[in-house]
Amino acid sequence: MENTSIIKIEHLTKSFPMGKSKFTALKGINLTFGEGEFAGLVGPSGSGKTTLLNIVGSLDVPSSGEAKVLGESIGSLTAKGAARLRKEKLGFIFQSYNLLAVHNVFENVEFPLLLLKYTAAERKKMVMEALDWVGLTDKVKSKPPQLSGGECQRVAIARAMVKKPSIVLADEPTANLDAANSHNILQTMVKLNEELKTTFLFATHDEKVINYLRRKIFLKDGNVDQDEISTN
Amino acid sequence: MKLAIKLAYRNLIGAGLRTWLNVIVLSFSFVVIIWMKGIMVGWDHQAKTDMKNWEIGGGQYWQENYDPFDPFTLSESHAAIPVSLNDEITNGEIVPSLIVSGTIYPQGRMQSVAIVGMNPHQSIFMLPTEKLDTTTSAIPAIIGSVSSRNLKLNVGDYVTIRWRNVNGMFDATEVVITGIFSCNVPSVDVGKIYIPLEKLREMMSLKGEATILTFREEQSERPEITGWSYKNTATLTQSVDELIQTKTVGQSIFYAILLLLAMLAIFDTQVLSIFRRQKEIGTYIALGYTRREVVGLFTVEGAMHSILAAIVSAIYGLPFLIWMAKSGWTMPIEASEFGMAMAQTLYPVYSAGLVISTVLIIVLVTTVVSYWPSRKIAKMNPTEALRGKLQ
Ligand SMILES: Nc1ncnc2c1ncn2[C@@H]1O[C@H](COP(=O)(O)OP(=O)(O)OP(=O)(O)O)[C@@H](O)[C@H]1O
């Protein structure tokens, strides 16, 4: 178990300055995630889900304690080191998709590969494969404004997955989607998790998402309240 | 960098009208600056060529007392031509001229004038001195068109001139205007009357003397001759350089204002796009950019306005600039009132250096102006940028 843990969080706290005092959003979190997990941070609004996800994603740093992601200590990474970690190993999926509006579907998915300096031929092959996973091979030339919300989120999944990252971080990926679309993208993610052994970490309070999770970590006021692992 | 350029290009094209408005304003600066600078270069070129053709040839020896700005020196500024130059004078490579001060009486009015004695067979100056090669009852004389207008003298008119001879006595004679020339160099025209050199020498009893010796060809080096000072064309055209220099300073202020307006538009666009595209900035960071790299991305994007502007300028500016160079720009004001060699129609001259330096300066300024607001990105909190909640 120990040698396959890819995220290790110990005594993690995070506080934000609030006027003269400070507000502590995470109050000493201890969590470990192994390879291939399909886990989620669950809890009410303001419980610290996004804050924790951002730290794991090296977009933010702990106030104290340690967050080790793929062996890298988030708190001591340089800007360059953090960027490299995100570029090479992490994929992000956001509530509002965050696609680049002036780029078409193909170009959006291609983007992470350009940063990783793949050749044009490799990129084409990988992008088409990723679009195949999410069932969007017929929309390569469309631009995000022409797509439905569900389609946008599928493009975002393809973009996050195209480089086969070790970890995908998804913050409320279904919040803007209807039930049918939510199930569709969740099934896609379950499939990718099984096929590629990618670790998925969600932040959500959507029941539909929670039902798909194999591990549910309940956060409450910045603390881990419960850590439930389904056995099936 | 290649990726940044590709991204910047897509973002700019994606921004549509806003981009093109900026680009058009900026391209206007390109064309106007290159055109105006071209006019200055063309003017400089034309003024110097005119001076060489009409006044200074390829350089001159001045009798050491001669001072064109002090007419009172004229009585002293003549001397025998050095014998060492005889050969060159005989074969026409040097043209001597004698200048004395006199008075002219057109229609009974009195006006002081410099009487210039010039060999009718000279071929260095464009002056129509062959018109002096006639035998008439009076001394033949040619004047410039501005003098002709001022003095109300036309070809065939007789007029009295008076001068002080070597004994200090006043002498007078009649001249007849045999030719009127038109020339852009005011000092050749205004206040001068040209008569045959030998006639003037006779009148003054200054046989074999001269005030100025003009070379046909540009001289690399001339020996010192006592009593004469050598002036090369660079010295003689210095006044043109100085005047153009002052004009250029005035123009630079205009360029600065023009650029400032274009830069305000770019700056505004940058500030707005950094504010409005926070989520996109956050996304770039999530995908693996550092904040500094995103600053670079936005700087390239802003700077690219100037590249697009250069291309747009080429599309509509090139035909305009070429047409201007061909048909010239006719000034709305009277050129002869400028007090220096200036043609009514100026033909702009554009050098590669002029175009390249203008493009480089504009690209550089645009880059700085794009970079300035973009620095803010380096201080953004990526998580807040992603939420798009920064103020
Ligand atoms: N940059 C910040 N500055 C100050 N307080 C912050 C900041 N980011 C988060 N917080 C606070 O930390 C707490 C946890 O925020 P977080 O966004 O992690 O909650 P969440 O569990 O994701 O909630 P939601 O379900 O609404 O997305 C909240 O009370 C929030 O106001």
Ligand SMILES: [Mg+2]
């Ligand atoms: Mg949240």
